Amino acid sequence: MPSLQLSSGLTPISGWSGDCLILGCFQTDDGIVWPAGIEAIDASDWEGAIAELAAETEFKAKAGSTAATRIGRAIRKVVLVGLGKADKFATEILRNAAAAGLRKANSLKAKTVAFAFPDSELEAEECLQAMAEGVLLVAHRDVRFKSGTENGNGCNIESAVFLGLEPNEPALARAREVAAGTILARELVAAPANIVTPLALADAARAIAVEYGLDVEVLGWAECEALGMGAFLGVAQASDLPPQFIHLTYRPVGEPKRRLAIIGKGVTFDSGGLNLKTSMASIGMMKTDMGGAAATLGAARAIAALKPNAEVHFIVAATENMISGRALHPGDILTASNQKTIEINNTDAEGRLTLADALVFADKLELDAIVDLATLTGAIMVALGKRISGLFTPDEALAAELKAAAERSGEQIWQMPLEDSYAESLSSVVADMKNTGSRDGGSISAALFLQRFVDKTPWAHLDIAGTVWTDKDYSYHNKGATGYGVRTLVEWVLA
Numbered sequence: 293m294p295s296l297q298l299s300s301g302l303t304p305i306s307g308w309s310g311d312c313l314i315l316g317c318f319q320t321d322d323g324i325v326w327p328a329g330i331e332a333i334d335a336s337d338w339e340g341a342i343a344e345l346a347a348e349t350e351f352k353a354k355a356g357s358t359a360a361t362r363i364g365r366a367i368r369k370v371v372l373v374g375l376g377k378a379d380k381f382a383t384e385i386l387r388n389a390a391a392a393g394l395r396k397a398n399s400l401k402a403k404t405v406a407f408a409f410p411d412s413e414l415e416a417e418e419c420l421q422a423m424a425e426g427v428l429l430v431a432h433r434d435v436r437f438k439s440g441t442e443n444g445n446g447c448n449i450e451s452a453v454f455l456g457l458e459p460n461e462p463a464l465a466r467a468r469e470v471a472a473g474t475i476l477a478r479e480l481v482a483a484p485a486n487i488v489t490p491l492a493l494a495d496a497a498r499a500i501a502v503e504y505g506l507d508v509e510v511l512g513w514a515e516c517e518a519l520g521m522g523a524f525l526g527v528a529q530a531s532d533l534p535p536q537f538i539h540l541t542y543r544p545v546g547e548p549k550r551r552l553a554i555i556g557k558g559v560t561f562d563s564g565g566l567n568l569k570t571s572m573a574s575i576g577m578m579k580t581d582m583g584g585a586a587a588t589l590g591a592a593r594a595i596a597a598l599k600p601n602a603e604v605h606f607i608v609a610a611t612e613n614m615i616s617g618r619a620l621h622p623g624d625i626l627t628a629s630n631q632k633t634i635e636i637n638n639t640d641a642e643g644r645l646t647l648a649d650a651l652v653f654a655d656k657l658e659l660d661a662i663v664d665l666a667t668l669t670g671a672i673m674v675a676l677g678k679r680i681s682g683l684f685t686p687d688e689a690l691a692a693e694l695k696a697a698a699e700r701s702g703e704q705i706w707q708m709p710l711e712d713s714y715a716e717s718l719s720s721v722v723a724d725m726k727n728t729g730s731r732d733g734g735s736i737s738a739a740l741f742l743q744r745f746v747d748k749t750p751w752a753h754l755d756i757a758g759t760v761w762t763d764k765d766y767s768y769h770n771k772g773a774t775g776y777g778v779r780t781l782v783e784w785v786l787a
């Protein structure tokens with residue numbers, strides 16, 4: 293990403309010159325609410341070009357709509373961005389609008405842009421951070437694996453200034469850290485399985501530890517074996533790559549207010565094992581099966597930079613799920629680190645096996661809460677689609693915290709039932725449980741399986757199988773990895 297300079301200031305619009313001025317506008321029943329002073333400037337300096345643009349394009353300021361025109365010398369172009377009705381306004385609308393404006397300005401080849409949005413009920417500081425996040429996230433294009441210097445769909449914006457908002461470096465710094473964490477997660481997810489291996493995830497954790505002074509411990513096969521992690525190692529046993537159990541710890545200065553764990557599923561490639569995936573089951577997308585681990589490490593980076601007063605353990609049991617002569621056979625029985633035995637009736641339900649031992653490990657740390665994120669089930673996409681993750685927890689207080697955090701971040705989550713009676717389908721004739729239950733409600737039985745590995749700590753699980761990747765550009769995401777989870781986790785820990 294060419295570095296994008298962000299700033300804010302109370303400079304009047306007439307005092308700014310550059311390539312593109314992006315104007316946010318509210319929709320009303322009978323017209324448009326413009327940023328303060330625009331109508332006067334339009335009439336006096338721009339010969340009514342803005343009023344004409346709105347009329348000609350029938351621009352009604354609907355949320356997400358845009359219109360653009362060439363305007364003059366000092367300010368070359370103007371982009372209008374709709375914010376929708378003022379009573380529906382929220383920070384997420386602002387993030388989206390800033391991103392929509394930037395996309396449009398970039399397509400018009402602008403390099404220097406300014407945003408001017410009307411006043412609203414929202415706090416100025418919150419608005420600034422949200423707009424900056426929208427800009428930084430939409431500007432990120434992942435071209436690491438493209439050889440050409442020609443980068444036709446890149447983002448070439450060099451600077452963005454938010455007019456009408458006081459200079460506020462801390463708000464911009466927060467946006468930069470949150471965006472950097474999200475971008476780290478995107479890049480880990482988007483890089484293929486021949487690059488992001490379990491060892492590469494461990495290296496990413498070590499790099500964060502070195503940069504921000506965190507503690508990091510990485511357990512190899514023998515150490516995991518000594519801890520009895522038979523479920524995790526069962527998944528790992530067919531891979532030629534060594535599994536890595538990653539434990540990164542952020543400790544604040546002084547006594548922490550809370551002690552938390554974030555666990556991410558880190559299957560760097562999920563072939564399905566002997567219950568091999570088909571193309572129909574998207575085997576070609578299974579590099580993204582470490583999306584939970586990516587969110588965990590992205591959040592670790594942002595949290596380490598923002599220094600909240602909470603101790604946070606970031607845990608990833610990283611491995612591939614492969615086939616070989618050493619692969620799990622369907623029917624094998626594994627013993628997890630809490631001594632529970634698991635009959636493997638489907639080798640493709642491997643995520644829950646890796647998470648089982650990670651949950652047992654975290655549960656022993658005497659923490660106030662554990663949240664895991666996992667691309668766990670295709671069924672969650674059937675239920676909630678590609679933009680909403682499923683939240684599962686027996687703890688309503690923790691559910692409320694996560695929903696509030698998601699509300700602030702703009703990432704969508706929906707609480708699903710942990711219906712106890714569905715656990716029946718996990719019962720095994722020969723072991724304590726099978727690793728898969730009924731196909732109906734598959735995301736629920738997966739969550740119920742995980743619950744059996746948490747004994748005493750308040751716990752929540754986010755099934756992010758649908759949300760880690762997008763095939764379309766939308767809001768502040770470009771096609772590809774979304775970095776889903778980082779921003780909600782940061783909001784949760786900072787709250």
Ligand code: BES
Binds near residue numbers: 640667668670728734
């Ligand atoms: N990694 C997959 C879930 C997944 C599927 C993520 C599609 C993203 C896109 C997981 O390991 C898996 O294979 N789950 C199985 C569970 C089944 C065997 C009970 C599934 O969803 O089909």
Ligand code: MN
Binds near residue numbers: 641
């Ligand atoms: Mn699988």
Ligand code: ZN
Binds near residue numbers: 642
């Ligand atoms: Zn998987």
